[in-house]
Amino acid sequence: MAIRPVGPLVLLLLLLLALAWARKAAGAVREQKRREGTEEQVVGEVGGEVILTCRNASWPAVQVDWFHGEPGAIPILFSSDGKLPSDARFSLVGNSSLHISGLRLEDEGNYTCKETLNATASLHRIQLLIASGPGQVNVNIYPTTALLNGTLYAKRHDILNFTCTSDSFPTPTTKWDFNQSMSLQEPFTEVNDTLGYFVLYNISPRYQGNYSCLVTNPLSGRRQTVTRELLIY
Ligand SMILES: *[C@@H]1O[C@H](CO)[C@@H](O)[C@H](O)[C@H]1NC(C)=O
Ligand SMILES: *[C@@H]1O[C@H](CO)[C@@H](O)[C@H](O)[C@H]1NC(C)=O
Ligand SMILES: *[C@@H]1O[C@H](CO)[C@@H](O)[C@H](O)[C@H]1NC(C)=O
Ligand SMILES: *[C@@H]1O[C@H](CO)[C@@H](O)[C@H](O)[C@H]1NC(C)=O
Ligand SMILES: *[C@@H]1O[C@H](CO)[C@@H](O)[C@H](O)[C@H]1NC(C)=O
Ligand SMILES: *[C@@H]1O[C@H](CO)[C@@H](O)[C@H](O)[C@H]1NC(C)=O
Numbered sequence: 001m002a003i004r005p006v007g008p009l010v011l012l013l014l015l016l017l018a019l020a021w022a023r024k025a026a027g028a029v030r031e032q033k034r035r036e037g038t039e040e041q042v043v044g045e046v047g048g049e050v051i052l053t054c055r056n057a058s059w060p061a062v063q064v065d066w067f068h069g070e071p072g073a074i075p076i077l078f079s080s081d082g083k084l085p086s087d088a089r090f091s092l093v094g095n096s097s098l099h100i101s102g103l104r105l106e107d108e109g110n111y112t113c114k115e116t117l118n119a120t121a122s123l124h125r126i127q128l129l130i131a132s133g134p135g136q137v138n139v140n141i142y143p144t145t146a147l148l149n150g151t152l153y154a155k156r157h158d159i160l161n162f163t164c165t166s167d168s169f170p171t172p173t174t175k176w177d178f179n180q181s182m183s184l185q186e187p188f189t190e191v192n193d194t195l196g197y198f199v200l201y202n203i204s205p206r207y208q209g210n211y212s213c214l215v216t217n218p219l220s221g222r223r224q225t226v227t228r229e230l231l232i233y
């Protein structure tokens with residue numbers, strides 16, 4: 001049996017078919033990815049409130065259902081159809097957006113809104129991240145004695161330990177700053193930790209000045225600063 005050479009026209013046809021198939025496959029994959037991932041991130045703070053918007057909700061005459069997680073696996077959290085949530089912190093705004101007040105860390109997660117219009121449903125996913133703090137910023141310079149006005153004083157030649165701790169979720173950045181009235185500000189190293197500390201040996205009057213601990217929540221950007229004046233005698 002002789003193998004007939006394939007004509008250039010057939011080759012071109014095959015190439016076009018392959019291209020069309022490849023494009024279709026790529027499109028299908030893209031669609032899949034878009035539907036699986038969360039399309040939006042929203043940051044809330046413990047004790048605060050947040051509004052999650054069902055982006056695609058058209059108005060009027062649509063039904064919007066909210067889920068904490070994926071629809072199907074998890075019961076409806078809130079529905080514009082009249083289903084009320086068990087938790088009074090949840091409410092519906094403008095018949096489509098989910099309002100959550102008194103935010104807690106447990107509220108973190110992925111929320112899905114399902115908009116049903118003409119028997120077709122579309123989904124929109126929002127990832128809610130919850131930040132807490134920084135709070136309880138505790139600055140300690142040891143060993144020192146406090147004056148009545150809160151200024152600390154240390155003895156010449158002592159070894160001083162400067163510590164700064166705080167409460168924050170997620171882990172904050174903690175940074176010490178040194179400000180002297182007559183000189184430039186000197187920033188110390190920054191750490192991604194709830195504890196930041198450094199030690200000064202053989203302390204002398206040139207270390208006299210204002211020491212500040214700056215704690216920043218990476219998610220909310222909220223910052224707390226505590227300053228202590230240190231004098232050396
Ligand atoms: C929420 O979605 C994001 C991105 O799609 C994913 O990384 C994360 O694990 C999900 N979180 C939960 C609690 O399912
Ligand atoms: C919410 O839905 C109700 C009943 O379907 C309607 O009367 C009302 O106008 C809607 N409100 C908004 C803000 O869309
Ligand atoms: C929904 O159905 C109505 C009436 O059948 C039609 O006028 C409208 O265009 C449809 N909307 C969409 C988004 O398909
Ligand atoms: C939802 O909105 C996005 C952005 O406006 C749009 O690209 C997408 O097609 C909409 N999805 C549906 C199902 O309407
Ligand atoms: C606190 O008191 C000390 C000693 O009297 C003084 O040197 C210092 O400037 C005072 N600090 C502030 C912030 O008032
Ligand atoms: C300084 O304080 C920190 C935090 O309490 C501690 O881990 C560190 O060992 C102390 N360093 C010195 C030299 O005392």
Ligand SMILES: *[C@@H]1O[C@H](CO)[C@@H](O)[C@H](O)[C@H]1NC(C)=O
Nearest residue numbers: 177178179185210212225227
């Ligand atoms: C330190 O001094 C600089 C410049 O004088 C000032 O901008 C900054 O606010 C001071 N920082 C603190 C923590 O006091």
Ligand SMILES: *[C@@H]1O[C@H](CO)[C@@H](O)[C@H](O)[C@H]1NC(C)=O
Nearest residue numbers: 172173189190191192193218
């Ligand atoms: C702290 O974390 C941030 C974000 O992950 C990173 O960009 C930065 O380099 C970290 N800083 C230190 C001092 O590790």
Ligand SMILES: *[C@@H]1O[C@H](CO)[C@@H](O)[C@H](O)[C@H]1NC(C)=O
Nearest residue numbers: 179180181182208209210229
């Ligand atoms: C610390 O800051 C206060 C207020 O800004 C300033 O009056 C004082 O002189 C500073 N102390 C030193 C030692 O630089």
